Amino acid sequence: MSLLELQDVEVTYQRRGRAPVRAVAGASLTIGPGEIVGLVGESGCGKSTLARAAAGLLAPSSGRVLLHGQPIAALSRRARPAREVKLQMVFQDPYSSLNPRRRIGSQLADALRINKLMAPELQRARVIELLEQVGLPTDAIDSYPHQFSGGQRQRLAISRALAAQPEVLVLDEPLSALDASAQAQVANLLVNLCRELGIAMLLISHDLAIVRQIADRISVMYLGVVVESGPTEQLWTDPKHPYTEALIGAIPHADGLGVKPRALRGEVPDPAEPPAGCRFHPRCERAFGKCSAAVPDLISLDRDHAAACWLHDPEQAPQPSPLKDAAGDSH
Numbered sequence: 424m425s426l427l428e429l430q431d432v433e434v435t436y437q438r439r440g441r442a443p444v445r446a447v448a449g450a451s452l453t454i455g456p457g458e459i460v461g462l463v464g465e466s467g468c469g470k471s472t473l474a475r476a477a478a479g480l481l482a483p484s485s486g487r488v489l490l491h492g493q494p495i496a497a498l499s500r501r502a503r504p505a506r507e508v509k510l511q512m513v514f515q516d517p518y519s520s521l522n523p524r525r526r527i528g529s530q531l532a533d534a535l536r537i538n539k540l541m542a543p544e545l546q547r548a549r550v551i552e553l554l555e556q557v558g559l560p561t562d563a564i565d566s567y568p569h570q571f572s573g574g575q576r577q578r579l580a581i582s583r584a585l586a587a588q589p590e591v592l593v594l595d596e597p598l599s600a601l602d603a604s605a606q607a608q609v610a611n612l613l614v615n616l617c618r619e620l621g622i623a624m625l626l627i628s629h630d631l632a633i634v635r636q637i638a639d640r641i642s643v644m645y646l647g648v649v650v651e652s653g654p655t656e657q658l659w660t661d662p663k664h665p666y667t668e669a670l671i672g673a674i675p676h677a678d679g680l681g682v683k684p685r686a687l688r689g690e691v692p693d694p695a696e697p698p699a700g701c702r703f704h705p706r707c708e709r710a711f712g713k714c715s716a717a718v719p720d721l722i723s724l725d726r727d728h729a730a731a732c733w734l735h736d737p738e739q740a741p742q743p744s745p746l747k748d749a750a751g752d753s754h
């Protein structure tokens with residue numbers, strides 16, 4: 424059984440006097456115990472909204488989020504049930520989620536106290552252990568958030584999530600505000616925590632190159648829907664969706680030195696007015712008649728590798744149909 428499962432989740436934002444926006448238009452994914460799943464896509468594709476739904480911070484308009492096979496409730500003023508405390512979220516900007524006027528030790532101890540995880544006399548020792556787990560000096564316990572660098576603050580945010588002894592962490596762009604060196608260090612920390620403590624992670628990022636270094640599997644999201652998912656190396660070396668191909672092609676030196684990155688064609692459309700048919704068709708170099716007429720389903724192509732593209736339907740695709748043939752590659 425999956426640890427965390429999103430089943431056909433939709434999230435619609437109502438807007439006064441304007442048409443509602445379907446920020447997530449039916450997305451499914453699963454995360455197994457101790458697995459790191461990356462969710463990538465450009466800004467505005469709905470991945471942060473999906474992350475908040477996955478963490479129970481907002482209620483889906485339809486579909487379900489299951490933890491251990493049980494639906495999770497959207498966060499309310501009441502304390503979360505103990506089993507849902509096992510699902511924690513880390514945000515992009517750690518500074519905004521830390522109280523600047525309180526010492527780090529007391530902020531980390533909050534999670535132990537609120538969730539009744541430990542007797543008060545044991546909490547200080549546990550806080551020190553949490554700081555060590557994320558590679559921070561133990562005297563950080565008496566410091567304030569402004570005394571830390573961006574990378575250290577993100578470590579603090581992760582340690583606060585760890586205090587709840589999570590089984591799953593949902594991380595929304597945890598590396599994007601950091602410099603390259605801090606990014607690499609926090610990325611290594613996440614992988615180590617996953618492998619050593621067996622914590623599963625849903626890692627949200629616009630940066631496919633970083634996610635490739637960390638994730639076991641990747642789901643690619645475009646304008647509210649998952650268009651491709653698969654094991655990381657398989658998806659990277661043999662993408663099955665033109666959007667994934669374009670994302671990889673836009674990464675500097677993605678295929679080795681000397682390969683110039685290619686900018687993605689056009690802009691992400693307004694999610695309030697998504698294109699008919701395949702949502703990617705106005706930007707897709709391979710689009711053909713069927714693409715603007717009907718929505719392709721996410722279909723399994725090779726065990727765990729799935730894509731939503733008419734090119735993989737032999738009855739619909741112009742010949743030759745496989746993606747690489749359509750690109751003009753020779754075998």
Ligand code: SF4
Pocket residue numbers: 664665666701702703704705707708709710711714719731732733734
């Ligand atoms: Fe491109 Fe058509 Fe495939 Fe959409 S369905 S990605 S438009 S080829």
